[in-house]
Amino acid sequence: MNKRHVYIISDSTGITAQTLAQSIVSQFEDIKFQTTVIPYVDSIEKAQQTVERINSNCHDGERPIIFDTVIAPNLSEILSGAQGMRFDVLNMYLAPLQVELGQKSTLTVGKAHGRAQDANYKHRIDAVHFAMENDDGAKTRYYDKADVILIGVSRCGKTPTCLYLALQFGIYAANYPITEEDIEDLSLPKVLKEHKHKLFGLTIAPDRLSLIRNERRANSKYASLRQCQNEVREVEGIFRRHGIDFINTTDSSIEEIAATMLDKSGLHRS
Structure with missing residues (x-):
């Protein structure tokens, strides 16, 4: 069975990215995915450490698959240096949605699952x-x-x-x-x-x-x-x-x- 490494990166809990990633990779039943979740990547230092961690583990010739929900543009730019197939989950939808709605997003970290932001x-x-x-x-x-x-x-x-x-x-x-x-x-x-x-x-x-x-x-x-x-x-x-x-x-x-x-x-x- 083929094996691939999946990294799930978030500036909050990672629940959103993990749910989406699992839904996607589960469609490939003949591949065994090793998943690593890296939550709370909310600083330049943590983003750099994450990239170093991913790149240092690229030994088998197969580039890892990366799902991330990091909002801050400067941190997202750093993560683009990771040697893998990267899916910038939120930003790939935010840009066209901003055009459709005629309004910029608030770029709030942890909006979906953060305790402070969750009125429920x-x-x-x-x-x-x-x-x-x-x-x-x-x-x-x-x-x-x-x-x-x-x-x-x-x-x-x-x-x-x-x-x-x-x-x-x-x-x-x-x-x-x-x-x-x-x-x-x-x-x-x-x-x-x-x-x-x-x-x-x-x-x-x-x-x-x-x-x-x-x-x-x-x-x-x-x-x-x-x-x-x-x-x-x-x-x-x-x-x-x-x-x-x-x-x-x-x-x-x-x-x-x-x-x-x-x-x-x-x-x-x-």
């Missing part, structure tokens, strides 16, 4: 606390404050999805596991009926669910394939019976689950 920071942290406090059916008395309540069998991805929705979008997400007792009643628990308009279901392939549960409680009834098949079948029946939208999480990342859920539910991203 506290809201997102509060949303994370809400997700943690309302995980797995705890504190159902606070469901009136939830933007969404994820429901489904145990271990289908509810908790990580709630945390991602909170941290990334500031969404107040609670989750509630549908248990054997709920299935036997063939009905939604009372606490969920009261908030039916907030419910969104997650399901999963039984064989995948069995593998996940066996990591936690190996060789138990809880993790058996038959138990997983029964639970998934019955819970999907509950979703359909009550008209609850749901998605299958089997082959999806948390990001994909969240994006699909937001699209289907119409929830606002902050």
Whole structure:
């Protein structure tokens, strides 16, 4: 397998550049990319050190690939001395956008992810606390404050999805596991009926669910394939019976689950 080195350079956290770079290089499945993230390159000295670091590692004849989101023109000029294929991510879009909008950009460092500039920071942290406090059916008395309540069998991805929705979008997400007792009643628990308009279901392939549960409680009834098949079948029946939208999480990342859920539910991203 071919190997290439990728450098991700930023004058802030590097999250923007890393997200974009990963989206691009992931399209080349036959190449193994070694990624180095260099954040907070916000001075001439740091920019020079970064160029020296990159150039000193160009030994194998393959030039590295460089993604950067450094705003300051003087630092960007220094980085142009790096011996690699460079993508100046922000500036390649800012120039034509300035022409289109008839206005110069403010050239603010860390605008997308900086705490000081992010008016939604506290809201997102509060949303994370809400997700943690309302995980797995705890504190159902606070469901009136939830933007969404994820429901489904145990271990289908509810908790990580709630945390991602909170941290990334500031969404107040609670989750509630549908248990054997709920299935036997063939009905939604009372606490969920009261908030039916907030419910969104997650399901999963039984064989995948069995593998996940066996990591936690190996060789138990809880993790058996038959138990997983029964639970998934019955819970999907509950979703359909009550008209609850749901998605299958089997082959999806948390990001994909969240994006699909937001699209289907119409929830606002902050």
